[in-house]
Amino acid sequence: MTIATISNFALQIIAQAEGAPASQPASGGSNFLMQFGPIILMVVAFYFLLIAPQRKKQKEHQKLLSELDSGDQVLLASGIFGEITNRKDDRFVVRIADGVKVEVAKNFVQTVIKKKGANDQK
Known part of the structure; x- marks a missing residue:
């Protein structure tokens, strides 16, 4: 099997899962959020759980040093x-x-x- 055959087969499975005919490509608007939504949520969670507290701590340390x-x-x-x-x-x-x-x-x-x-x- 070639890569083109595998990708065509994957598109047919996705189209059937959405209920669209296999000959029409699936709509891109809802697929974008379905594919990248979890990644975006992980990045936001990573920021609020790790980056923001570290920046706050760093600012407090800089204030301490300046005083x-x-x-x-x-x-x-x-x-x-x-x-x-x-x-x-x-x-x-x-x-x-x-x-x-x-x-x-x-x-x-x-x-x-x-x-x-x-x-x-x-």
């Missing part, structure tokens, strides 16, 4: 706690021990532990 200043205590992505001593264009200088300062990329700041000037009341 950081010297004196804030942070947790780095590596698990190291430190205090920001200086802010540069694309990185922070973080003091991780007495006399030990490291420069880290801004994106490696994971969480703010305590803002400068925050009250220590409990």
Whole structure:
């Protein structure tokens, strides 16, 4: 069997399933939604379940980074706690021990532990 014979046979089966005579091609309007509707729904669901929450989280992280200043205590992505001593264009200088300062990329700041000037009341 050739590809043309198989495709012609498939068109005849589809036409019979729709109730149309085998000699007439099936209408394209309703077939489009029947074929691509589930794919479109999957793409929309993928966006709302995965992409939108990730974008929201990324915006919150960017806001957190823009509000950081010297004196804030942070947790780095590596698990190291430190205090920001200086802010540069694309990185922070973080003091991780007495006399030990490291420069880290801004994106490696994971969480703010305590803002400068925050009250220590409990």
